Amino acid sequence: MKYECPHCHEKTITLKQKAFAGTLTSRGAECEKCKRRCVNGKDSTIFRLVTSLAVLIFITKLIFFSEIDMTFCIVASIIALVVAKILQIIFDAFFAKLIPSQWID
Numbered sequence: 001m002k003y004e005c006p007h008c009h010e011k012t013i014t015l016k017q018k019a020f021a022g023t024l025t026s027r028g029a030e031c032e033k034c035k036r037r038c039v040n041g042k043d044s045t046i047f048r049l050v051t052s053l054a055v056l057i058f059i060t061k062l063i064f065f066s067e068i069d070m071t072f073c074i075v076a077s078i079i080a081l082v083v084a085k086i087l088q089i090i091f092d093a094f095f096a097k098l099i100p101s102q103w104i105d
């Protein structure tokens with residue numbers, strides 16, 4: 001399964017490349033045909049923002065508004081961060097739209 005390069009419109013970008021291509025400010029994945037780079041677009045940035053915000057709210061609530069043990073809070077916070085990161089990678093891999101990279105080599 002490959003995705004279309006936003007430059008040459010050939011299906012050259014692999015799922016793995018797309019998952020780790022990053023967003024607007026990243027270097028991005030290189031197309032094997034035209035050698036130009038592409039990244040995940042605005043939808044990926046928005047998804048990251050929303051999930052990061054959700055984690056931040058979750059951690060804040062956990063630490064300041066619950067009676068739970070601090071060690072458990074830290075473990076739960078780390079798990080929440082990891083889960084958010086995984087969700088972001090999955091979103092990038094399957095749902096985000098590829099756009100040309102703004103990166104200048």
Ligand SMILES: [Zn+2]
Nearest residue numbers: 005008031034
């Ligand atoms: Zn290309």
